Amino acid sequence: MLEIGTGTGWTAALLSHLAGEQNVTSIEVDAAVGERAAKNLSEAGVHPHLIVGDGADGAPAHAPYARVHVTCGIRTVPYAWVEQTRPGGVIVAPWCPNFGDDHALRLIVTPDGIAHGRFPGYSSYMMMRSQRDPRGRPTPAADRIHCATTRIDPRTVASAPPGAGLAMASLTGLSSYGFQTGDGGYVFAIIDPADHDQWCTVTWRPDIDDYQVYQVGDRPLWEEVTDAYFRWVAWGEPGRDRFGMTVTPDGQQVWLDTPDHTIG
Template sequence: MRDQAELHKELIDSMTVGGSLRSEPWKRAVETVPRHEFLRGGFFRSVPGAVPSAWSPVLEGGDGWMEGCYADESLVTQIAGTIVPADIRGEIMRSPTSSSTLPSLVLRMLEDLQVEPGSRVLEIGTGTGYSTAVLCARLGEDQVTSIEYDEDVASRARTALARLDVYPTLITGDGLLGHPGGAPYDRVIATCGVHTVPAAWIEQTRPGGLILATIGGWLGSSELARLTVHDDGTASGPFLGGGVSFMLARPHLPPPLGLLPDLSAGEERKAIVGADILSDWTSRFVVQTAVPAAQQLALQHEGQVETVLIDAASGSWAALREEGGHWIVRQGGPEPLWDVAENQLGRWRACGAPALEEFTVHVTPEGQTIRW
């Protein structure tokens, strides 16, 4: 096992060279926070080549544990809502539900938060507690409130922070509701993705304060946004770029699809844009802005795999397949999903297909709007 101090220094140097760690105050803060203290329960490592995805545990003191703690990687710490590394012998094929975000993204976001001395910060998603500890090292524990949805995750974070003698205000509950008891905050930062920016965050942030959150959709594309809260109770701001992705907050996960509609029905036409557009991060984000309630899946139909979009709430759907060198779309339900997507893509392309950094988010009591 390599020396912890050496690994920690290498990580800090790497983040500095890479540009995620840009200022001395944050560098001094991260130097005081040993990441391995927040991973004593171990983590899961993906099994190479496993289909479907599989995970194997790496426990404290085991082969690669310390090196993993200081690798610039996101480390899965919980699977299927309850399972931690110590619960598993061998491999598990379930979905991750909690993780320790890669340190370079943690520090990039903390830098982008633009805190000032004395800033009061509300963190949504305590996770392991690592980012909470770095915030406390920079601002002081009295300035930091952190909310975690999962009771078990919150308990482990509380224990890890206590080992370092760090005691911020820790709340177990729905982070989408914020914590009005500590408001107003100067900054809000979310380490989970959201489908729409919750009104509570805006209400609990002082005018002129900032909200840093990853806004995503059920098609799997997302981006980091920095919103300024205005005197009239609205908030707006730009996307910051970089293709940032977090697990969606559990209350913002898509609804179950339930019984699928009859995908053999519907009207067919030649598609203007094919489903291959969904493999591009920015194009997929544009489609999400047009059909925000749609989910994507691949289904076998008449011997061919089709890309299917389904809006579980409305029952609208679109199925696309390649045929003879072009794409065919078949649609059903009250709204032709692919027509809406193609129209939005056409408008975006007519504007020169701007990058996500040229998009802005506007949040009002009536809802959220994304523009370019």
């Protein structure tokens, strides 16, 4: 069994109790955190295999694994985890596209080296370090700023059910967050995690019919998100449990109902 993210060592201890310490490998990216976990586990009399390194690479020395248990948020499933899991093995992880709710992801690896699975519920965690968004955004040049209005209430998108957020994240590849303003308004922000020069905000205020869209960059983020939202509506507003994911050496694909109905 492979654990991604040792943390305090608590989960490694539980896994060792369930599977036997000789069958548990846990990897931690932060050397100081890993050292404290080793101390905690030693004091508890538990001695799994502990590694300091990037969890995205897995731990091939002890592969193959029957289970991979991920205790950090991911946007992209590293294929190394699939490679290091035996056929029939299971990978569970918090899939965190950072658009609305995050999701529990459960994958099963098949003999051809492909993993298929679904999103059975909610799960969230701090992001894997190599997949975190950098902090801060550059001050945009004036010619990159575009202002417009929309009649779509941004709160409709921001508060949409988990299935909608999953669909919007998969169709667009974008992230979002929202916050209340001091004057009773609400701001919904959309970010392109692959290009931090592309972002926008949509502001709701009471007693107005048209809401301000402030767009930085040439990619029409708000239009993409609302198009994705209404595609989800047209599909019958499916819940997260109707979506799934397939992971291959070429990447990951999210699908609706069956793997041949890929959406992103």
